[in-house]
Amino acid sequence: MKTKENLDVEESLSLIWTSIQRGDTNFNKIDAVVKKGVCENVMNQLIAEGYVLKDNETIKLTAKGEEIGREITRRHRLTERLLADVLEFDKTAIDEIACDLEHNISTELADSICTLLGHPTECPHGAPIPSGKCCQKSENKIKSIVFPLSQLDPGEEVKLAYIVTTNHGYLHKLLSLGLIPGVKIILHQKFPSFIIKVNETQIAVDEEVANLIYVRK
Amino acid sequence: MANKLIAFVGNPNVGKSVLFNKLTGQYSVVSNYSGTSVDVTRGTIKIDGTDYQAVDTPGVYSLMPLSEDEQVTRDLIIREKPSVIVQVCDIKNIERSLHLFFELAMFKIPMIMVLNMYDEAVHSGIKINGYQLEKILQVPVIMTAATLGYGLEKIIKKIPQAATTPFDIVYSEEKAVSCVDEVLKDKIPYSRAISVYLLCGDKGISNYIPDNLKNFIQTDCLKKININADSFNSRLFNDRNNAIKRITGNAKIVKHKNKFEFLQFIGNAALNPFIGTLLLLCILYLMYEFVGVFMAGTVVDFIQTSVFENFLNPIVVNILDYIKTPDIVKDFLTGEYGLWTVAVTYAFAIIFPIITGFFLFLGLLEDSGYLPRLSVMLDRIFSFIGLNGKAVLPMILGLGCGTMAVLSARVLETRKERMIILVLLSLAVPCSAQLGIILAMLSAISYKATIIWFCCILVSILGIGKLLAYFIKGEPNNLIIELPNIRIPSLLNIFSKIKMRLEWYLKEIVPLFVIATAFLFFIDKIHLLEKIEKLLSPVIVYFLGLPIETTSTFIMGFLRRDYGASGIYVMAQNGLLTHTQVLITAVVITLFIPCLAQSLIVIKEYGVRIAAVVFAAVTAYAVLFGGLLKFLLKFVNI
Numbered sequence: 001m002k003t004k005e006n007l008d009v010e011e012s013l014s015l016i017w018t019s020i021q022r023g024d025t026n027f028n029k030i031d032a033v034v035k036k037g038v039c040e041n042v043m044n045q046l047i048a049e050g051y052v053l054k055d056n057e058t059i060k061l062t063a064k065g066e067e068i069g070r071e072i073t074r075r076h077r078l079t080e081r082l083l084a085d086v087l088e089f090d091k092t093a094i095d096e097i098a099c100d101l102e103h104n105i106s107t108e109l110a111d112s113i114c115t116l117l118g119h120p121t122e123c124p125h126g127a128p129i130p131s132g133k134c135c136q137k138s139e140n141k142i143k144s145i146v147f148p149l150s151q152l153d154p155g156e157e158v159k160l161a162y163i164v165t166t167n168h169g170y171l172h173k174l175l176s177l178g179l180i181p182g183v184k185i186i187l188h189q190k191f192p193s194f195i196i197k198v199n200e201t202q203i204a205v206d207e208e209v210a211n212l213i214y215v216r217k
Numbered sequence: 218m219a220n221k222l223i224a225f226v227g228n229p230n231v232g233k234s235v236l237f238n239k240l241t242g243q244y245s246v247v248s249n250y251s252g253t254s255v256d257v258t259r260g261t262i263k264i265d266g267t268d269y270q271a272v273d274t275p276g277v278y279s280l281m282p283l284s285e286d287e288q289v290t291r292d293l294i295i296r297e298k299p300s301v302i303v304q305v306c307d308i309k310n311i312e313r314s315l316h317l318f319f320e321l322a323m324f325k326i327p328m329i330m331v332l333n334m335y336d337e338a339v340h341s342g343i344k345i346n347g348y349q350l351e352k353i354l355q356v357p358v359i360m361t362a363a364t365l366g367y368g369l370e371k372i373i374k375k376i377p378q379a380a381t382t383p384f385d386i387v388y389s390e391e392k393a394v395s396c397v398d399e400v401l402k403d404k405i406p407y408s409r410a411i412s413v414y415l416l417c418g419d420k421g422i423s424n425y426i427p428d429n430l431k432n433f434i435q436t437d438c439l440k441k442i443n444i445n446a447d448s449f450n451s452r453l454f455n456d457r458n459n460a461i462k463r464i465t466g467n468a469k470i471v472k473h474k475n476k477f478e479f480l481q482f483i484g485n486a487a488l489n490p491f492i493g494t495l496l497l498l499c500i501l502y503l504m505y506e507f508v509g510v511f512m513a514g515t516v517v518d519f520i521q522t523s524v525f526e527n528f529l530n531p532i533v534v535n536i537l538d539y540i541k542t543p544d545i546v547k548d549f550l551t552g553e554y555g556l557w558t559v560a561v562t563y564a565f566a567i568i569f570p571i572i573t574g575f576f577l578f579l580g581l582l583e584d585s586g587y588l589p590r591l592s593v594m595l596d597r598i599f600s601f602i603g604l605n606g607k608a609v610l611p612m613i614l615g616l617g618c619g620t621m622a623v624l625s626a627r628v629l630e631t632r633k634e635r636m637i638i639l640v641l642l643s644l645a646v647p648c649s650a651q652l653g654i655i656l657a658m659l660s661a662i663s664y665k666a667t668i669i670w671f672c673c674i675l676v677s678i679l680g681i682g683k684l685l686a687y688f689i690k691g692e693p694n695n696l697i698i699e700l701p702n703i704r705i706p707s708l709l710n711i712f713s714k715i716k717m718r719l720e721w722y723l724k725e726i727v728p729l730f731v732i733a734t735a736f737l738f739f740i741d742k743i744h745l746l747e748k749i750e751k752l753l754s755p756v757i758v759y760f761l762g763l764p765i766e767t768t769s770t771f772i773m774g775f776l777r778r779d780y781g782a783s784g785i786y787v788m789a790q791n792g793l794l795t796h797t798q799v800l801i802t803a804v805v806i807t808l809f810i811p812c813l814a815q816s817l818i819v820i821k822e823y824g825v826r827i828a829a830v831v832f833a834a835v836t837a838y839a840v841l842f843g844g845l846l847k848f849l850l851k852f853v854n855i
Contacts, residue, residue, distance in 0.1 A: 172450070173278075176313070177313070177699060180458055192593065192596060193593045195488055199313075200309035200341060201313070204589070205698075206597075206605065206695050
């Protein structure tokens, strides 16, 4: 178990990292956010332990601080994805749970979750998920277990894993056409549109919709 | 059950309409379902010497309304309370039909199940044990092949034996369903179905729930149950899916054959980026030859000259003379802007043959299963301008008659798409009447002129479309479309569709031509036309560099698109215009606001305010574009 102090450091670094990513580098502003969100005197500790540098009015992260901030943010957003997509938690509740879990997930576990979900690039709220080692491997053609239909090669038969969409209409339409999780589908072609076969039905969708349909081999 | 209603319900593309047409014969009537643009066909079926009312509902995947079609089918069932539902299914996709079956079962209306497309199923090696299915569902099950006429008499025989299925899925959310159902039971019909739709998050269904019960349900059930619509939906799907798996496990036998299928080969070839594009070009060329050259040229010439000018018009004039009609009435009917000479001639001699040809072609495209493939091929182009492949229908219709196309834009699902298509149809899509004359005029100059005109139109469509896609609020609506098998079109079905569409043309569009002509007659009488001409002439003469005489043809173009174009054509033939001027006029008149009939339908569909903004923008764009073209053409020799 990590100490309270440890958790505070991780939490603040994650806050600072996301602020800097957004282009916010004003020291006083971020300091206020950290004071309010974590605790009063953590900033001094961060500077003393060499995670954070103060350069006039700008805040900077050292290499060590940067690594932790990025990693915690990654774990947080991946957890949110897992909760929302696979476990179907309500979107309003996931942030809080992810806040707890992010400190207790190892880098390896985060990579496994990331691979399982098909290396998602955005959290359910639309913020980018920093890539991990597993994602770079995936770019080197190691396929994850679950991946969007758009990455499948034509002619392959796969199982539908889940459909990620906030659009009620799309979901219902795809379900009614027989695209129900667990069903076997074959991708016929990818251009000019995606043509898939489910049972005896041929369905055409465009690339954006193909990106919402996650499948597994 | 005399005078009671038999409703035909089923998924799209299951051959329901063919079956319906064969059962009811030719005396079916198509009409819009009240307050919607959705067509519903009604007819009668004779069973044991008694006539029964029958209705063909729009094809749906589910009764949870996301589209107008689904809404109509569900409302029709709830409001008209059919005494029998005939569910038509595609044997090949029995799973999907069973999903709908379970929805229909909630209404507890006696049903029979028709397993259609027996012939196609045999081809793909799929067999259903009808006897088994009948035993499980406990409603009559009949195998048919509607296009071949096989099994139809069995439907008639079985309708009186229709039964309510006792097969009810015990939902994993049964508690929630019965909680709502307890409140509604005995108070409204179909309470169980309505309870389920309410829990699915269907907002429209609350129209059927009395106001005093709404609050009660809200506080006493929905708050306590605490289940959100999304998860209820997913669970419902899962429950039904499990039940369906059990049923098909017992009754469905699949033997996959790897036989070469010619029609399937065509269907796949039509989607191939290379062969499909060639096929698309061939089909567009055939359409141009058939509709544009044969119908709009040969047939229209014959009807206009031989039938109207040489035969009917003298008769009408003679009759009017004979009964000593006052001059003003005579002028109103057969004068320069007469109801007979303009509205009737226009509606029947010119547009009628063209759209008949168009409808025949469209019917073939629809019935053969090619139209959805066309949508797929063109989806990428349409998505560039904020539409999807489905917009191909109003666009193609726009090349026939813009008035019709504006109405057909109702098939598009979002407001954003309908706005974009409205502007494009008003701005740049030339109708067949205009297109023929413009092409004749330009090809007389040079190929180069035709190409420049075409590029101007294309640039306008793509450019303005892109701008609108960017500025009009709303998410793009992505393409999700089912591709039915390619099949040999059924002529009976196509003819009943053409009949239905021509009736619609006579009822909806022809009156607009009459109103437009009467309006024209009126403003001619008060000499308003000349005043407008005077007002406009500086723009025409100085900005566009055209002779003053062209002003009246622009105004005529608003009243009747081809009149404007033909006015220019005559001027060009008489050498009153230079080649550059002809080209500028052709471009401006294409971009200029649509004809009066189309404008009226735009006002009717979208309201005066939107129509006014669109027309003002279109006019400004046409004039500015013409000015720019005039400037650019200084450097080009056509």
